[in-house]
Amino acid sequence: MAEGKILRWLKHEGETVQKGESLAEIETDKASIEVDALATGVLCKILAAQGQTVPVGAAIALIGAADEPLPAFAMEQER
Numbered sequence: 062m063a064e065g066k067i068l069r070w071l072k073h074e075g076e077t078v079q080k081g082e083s084l085a086e087i088e089t090d091k092a093s094i095e096v097d098a099l100a101t102g103v104l105c106k107i108l109a110a111q112g113q114t115v116p117v118g119a120a121i122a123l124i125g126a127a128d129e130p131l132p133a134f135a136m137e138q139e140r
Contacts, residue, residue: 065089066114067121072104078124085121096121103127106135 065087072084083095084104102124109121123135 062089062091062117064114064116065094067109067111068093069111070107071095074104074107076104078102078104098124100124105129106131108135 068086068088070085072078072082078084078098078101080098080101082098084098085096087094087096103126104122105125105127106123107121108123109115109119115121123131
């Protein structure tokens with residue numbers, strides 16, 4: 062598997078997530094799977110939209126503290 066398509070987000074920006082909690086459904090060439098949060102915090106920014114295909118290992122979201130500033134690369138995506 063080299064890439065996956067974001068089928069739908071199960072969490073929205075601003076929601077609290079727990080490590081291991083499902084964030085999104087991804088479609089691969091063989092199956093649809095749920096992707097789990099790698100950390101506990103707030104879903105600060107979704108980097109890959111529903112319907113978007115992303116390479117395996119690519120960042121699809123940022124999880125952090127509610128008051129934590131977004132990194133520069135995430136701010137550039139908003140423009």
